[in-house]
Amino acid sequence: xxxxxxxxxxxxxxxxxxxxxxxxxxxxxxxxxxxxxxxxxxxxxxxxxxxxxxxxxxxxxxxxxxxxxxxxxxxxxxxxxxxxxxxxxxxxxxxxxxxxxxxxxxxxxxxxxx
Amino acid sequence: xxxxxxxxxxxxxxxxxxxxxxxxxxxxxxxxxxxxxxxxxxxxxxxxxxxxxxxxxxxxxxxxxxxxxxxxxxxxxxxxxxxxxxxxxxxxxxxxxxxxxxxxxxxxxxx
Numbered sequence: 143x144x145x146x147x148x149x150x151x152x153x154x155x156x157x158x159x160x161x162x163x164x165x166x167x168x169x170x171x172x173x174x175x176x177x178x179x180x181x182x183x184x185x186x187x188x189x190x191x192x193x194x195x196x197x198x199x200x201x202x203x204x205x206x207x208x209x210x211x212x213x214x215x216x217x218x219x220x221x222x223x224x225x226x227x228x229x230x231x232x233x234x235x236x237x238x239x240x241x242x243x244x245x246x247x248x249x250x251x252x253x254x255x256x
Numbered sequence: 257x258x259x260x261x262x263x264x265x266x267x268x269x270x271x272x273x274x275x276x277x278x279x280x281x282x283x284x285x286x287x288x289x290x291x292x293x294x295x296x297x298x299x300x301x302x303x304x305x306x307x308x309x310x311x312x313x314x315x316x317x318x319x320x321x322x323x324x325x326x327x328x329x330x331x332x333x334x335x336x337x338x339x340x341x342x343x344x345x346x347x348x349x350x351x352x353x354x355x356x357x358x359x360x361x362x363x364x365x366x367x
Contacts, residue, residue: 146299175355185300185345185357198354232299234355244290245355247299 144169146235146248154254160221163251167214167235173197174216175245176208179230188231191216192238220253228255258283258350262358270366275333277361279346282327286348289322289329290355294343303344304331336365 147166155161167174176188187200191210208218214235220227230252234245259282269275281289287308292300306313306320306329313320317336322329333340346358 177355184359185355187354187356190354200354243288244302244305246302247292249297249299 146233146246148231148233148248148251150251151249152252152254154256155223156256157223157225159223160219161223161253162217162219163231163233163253165216165218165233165235165248167216167233168246171235171237171246172214173236173238173243173245174210174214175234175236176216176218177232177234178202179232179250180228185232188218223255225255227253229253258286258348258354258356260346260348260356260358262346262361264361265359266362266364268364268366269336271336271338273336275336275340275363275365277331277344277346277363278328279330279348279358280326280328281348281356283348283350284327285350288349289320290347291318291320291331292345292347292357294345294360300345333363336363338365338367341365 149164173192175190177185179185190198194210205221210216230250232250234247236243236245262279290305293303294300304318304320306322317334319332343360343362345360347355
């Protein structure tokens with residue numbers, strides 16, 4: 143069974159631009175969560191989608207948004223990029239999500255904002 | 257929200273020795289505690305997990321223990337090997353769906 147895939151793997155953007163990252167979950171998984179990983183803040187939860195609905199949201203500004211498609215693939219968008227948005231963005235998929243359900247991570251997208 | 261603290265931040269062990277990483281959590285509603293291993297350039301990999309109705313779980317050289325009363329859980333790696341060198345994260349899930357992670361422990365296994 144193929145794992146979680148994320149595209150692109152690396153991105154370089156300029157301040158003020160916007161970016162869209164993509165995540166394809168493990169086949170059969172319906173929940174996709176997004177996390178931001180930085181050396182200073184560690185792994186922080188962004189949001190979770192299940193059946194095309196955002197089910198939970200972390201403490202990030204509205205510049206961070208996401209969506210999920212009917213095939214469970216998910217995208218996240220960051221508008222008006224800031225230098226502090228440079229990070230590894232990880233998505234994780236699980237069968238139904240929720241407490242107590244295993245989450246499997248993709249390799250991440252490394253975003254650098256200059 | 258849930259707050260997970262993880263210690264130590266770095267751990268250096270001799271090959272063949274044991275490694276122990278400890279985490280504490282704040283939300284008594286947390287009921288699922290996974291551990292992840294992250295190697296350089298890769299995403300976190302789920303290596304073992306434990307649920308609140310179990311006190312201990314073992315998988316080959318890896319074991320996790322949970323003390324609900326004290327709100328702490330630990331990862332034990334026995335007979336460490338060079339390939340165990342990585343960053344390890346503990347996490348907890350309270351009543352909502354958000355994984356709260358510890359800050360991570362960088363484990364180095366010396367040959």
